[in-house]
Amino acid sequence: MTMLVGDCRTVMPDQGPFDMIFGDPPYGDTSLGWDRRVEGWLELARNALAQSGSVWVFGSLRSFLGAADEIRLAGLRYAQEIVWEKQNGSAFHADRFKRVHELAVQFYRSDAPWSGIYNVVQTTSDATARTVRRKAGPPHTGHIERGHYVSQDGGPRLMRSVIYARNCHGRAIHPTEKPVGLIEILLRTSCPPNGLVGDWFAGSGAVGEAARATGRRYVGCEIDAAMAARAEARIAATLPFTSASPAPDPLPGAAS
Ligand SMILES: C[S@@+](CC[C@H](N)C(=O)[O-])C[C@H]1O[C@@H](n2cnc3c(N)ncnc32)[C@H](O)[C@@H]1O
Structure with a gap:
């Protein structure tokens, strides 16, 4: 379990090949100072993937539309997406629906056949x-x-593609922290046991906690040094996976 500090575009390419990459970059949907799109990371991530690897990118439909050319030019092909439904959300506009979901989209290298991509049906x-x-x-x-x-x-x-999972409201250490239970589903789907996960925008280290709990190796990167330190401490405090680990909790979304 390793947490690196810096710009993922500089730090992460040398850490591969990754069996799976999580990309949860700023979506660039708002005018907030920190919410700036990070250009160029997708191609670097694609090149750092193992041949059987894939990348799951969190975002809004708006952010994916804005990145469509970059995704194609990076040599990535769309595989599937899930909708994360949360218990509360954001009302950016008073005259539109309250947004209580986010997307996570899986891409794989366009020079690799889907049949060769690691994929465990949930x-x-x-x-x-x-x-x-x-x-x-x-x-x-x-x-x-x-x-x-x-x-x-x-x-x-x-398993249904719309997955309900409560967000970390009230106990989060990062403003856009993702639920560990949701990440675990994606890890079990796309990363082999003991495989290497690259978390290019680590934030709170939620992916690291999920990786440690499910027996995957992890390299995370966060540009904010103070946040990286908190993420590192959180991951270190997580009980590591052992063969005696309890069975996972019932999957979010299992109840219909
Ligand atoms: C959407 S948040 C990630 C949240 C994380 N998945 C979680 O569950 O806590 C994006 C994070 O990327 C970081 N970041 C922004 N640009 C970066 C870059 N170029 N390299 C590495 N991290 C970056 C931000 O500081 C922020 O913590």
């Missing part, structure tokens, strides 16, 4: 058996038979 066991009765009488179209069928016989089923 499932939940919350499917419930459901009996559906067919209407009697002549069907409107086709040949629907009378009677009933059972639509599901219980889990597992594919």
Whole structure:
């Protein structure tokens, strides 16, 4: 577990190859002084990926639209996205919806086939058996038979892409801190056990805590030295993964 201080564009490329990269940069959506887009990191991250690696980038749709050219020129291909739904959010504009979600989008190297990318399908066991009765009488179209069928016989089923996780409001050490439970899902999906995670915009070190708890190796980078020190202390205080570690908590989003 290593926390580096500096600009990720300078510090991180030499630390790879990474099995998985987390990129949670400032989104550049507001006029706040710290919320400035970081140019050029995507290509460096892509080049620091292992051949089977992928990068998960947090952002808003607006930030991804603004970065579309950069993503393509960096040699990255879209894989999928999840929506993180949180219990509270931000009302940037009084005349628009209150925003209670953020996106995380997965990209992989455009010179690598998706079939070669490390990917563990996440499932939940919350499917419930459901009996559906067919209407009697002549069907409107086709040949629907009378009677009933059972639509599901219980889990597992594919995890849903909209994942509810409470944000760290009230106990966060960073203003845009991401929930560890959410990060753990992405880690289990895209980084092999004992694989190397690169956290290019580490902030509070939430990714480091998740990596330590799930048995992944971690290199984080944060430009703010004081925040990096707090993140480092937080990660050091996390119980490391062992074969005797308790099973993970029920996944956020498991209940529908
Ligand atoms: C959105 S926050 C990350 C929050 C983090 N994922 C968490 O859960 O706590 C972005 C962080 O990137 C840092 N940062 C901004 N530009 C950077 C750069 N060029 N290199 C490294 N860190 C940078 C900021 O100081 C800020 O802490």
